[in-house]
């Protein structure tokens with residue numbers, strides 16, 4: 091049988107990135123004890139009140155087909171949330187409810203990319219970005235971020251990467267994997283480039299609620315003059331530790347949402363009403379659990395940082411946001427890939443090689459801050475042991 095070229099385009103983008111994680115899983119299945127720091131899955135329990143709403147609403151029969159855009163009451167909760175965040179009135183017609191940020195990214199690029207169009211990815215970038223651009227025939231164009239500047243954007247490099255075929259720039263702040271949080275000045279400067287070349291700014295804000303230290307979250311969507319070209323994709327997967335709910339959304343101009351609707355409807359005939367109810371509840375309320383999660387990620391990052399202080403050739407900095415920390419292992423002389431492989435083989439610690447997130451991730455390993463402080467301390471001791479043996 092004949093298959094679409096998209097299948098071939100996507101085939102090489104998957105499993106190689108996860109080779110070390112998959113090897114770790116196989117060893118764990120054989121009974122070995124390993125410390126997994128490879129996957130960004132929240133380990134702390136979600137606020138039970140949200141689960142209660144989903145449960146109650148399911149039992150109350152909220153199980154029918156719902157509207158293609160998402161039900162109005164949920165979009166109104168989203169509108170309240172973004173009105174609070176942006177300080178200007180955001181309407182319920184500026185959202186589509188979708189099963190997660192990943193789905194939101196996929197339909198967004200289907201709606202804005204023609205085959206042969208280029209999309210700028212700030213490198214290192216989240217592991218699925220190449221695929222969401224490539225699926226509709228787009229060409230991912232990595233723009234290097236400088237590890238020695240905390241992986242903050244290099245505006246000249248962005249400008250230089252723009253060609254007549256460029257249609258969009260994909261932003262992710264707080265970043266997975268780097269932990270960088272872009273400042274307002276950076277977003278405005280990128281916005282200026284986007285305005286000059288008429289580009290979309292797709293802003294993946296799945297870690298927006300996890301800002302550490304004295305950093306502040308800023309989105310291009312906060313700027314009225316960038317609203318028409320900004321598309322925010324997000325979810326409650328990380329903010330409320332509910333990735334299995336697959337509850338996410340797109341936020342943008344009303345015009346963009348109108349254009350996106352027929353694309354998203356080819357994929358979904360509406361979403362799950364009981365999850366829409368639970369998501370609206372999550373957005374309208376404050377939960378101590380989510381504050382505790384944020385504190386826990388930062389405390390774990392500190393434990394790891396302190397624990398690897400004496401590791402030869404390894405440096406780190408605290409993440410500005412999100413739930414990951416980058417170990418800079420360039421000083422060991424090993425690639426991120428080789429360090430991660432030896433860490434697995436010799437110390438039973440599973441991390442993600444920085445190379446899995448693009449060329450600029452080279453010489454780094456990404457650590458997910460998803461184990462408690464005691465286990466993180468043990469992981470740090472093992473990392474130090476390996477580094478000092480090299």
Ligand SMILES: Cc1ncc(COP(=O)(O)O)c(C=O)c1O
Nearest residue numbers: 130190191192216266325327338
């Ligand atoms: C940067 C980034 N975007 C999107 C996703 C996917 O999120 P969701 O569960 O909302 O699809 C993840 C998950 O790890 C992520 O790290």
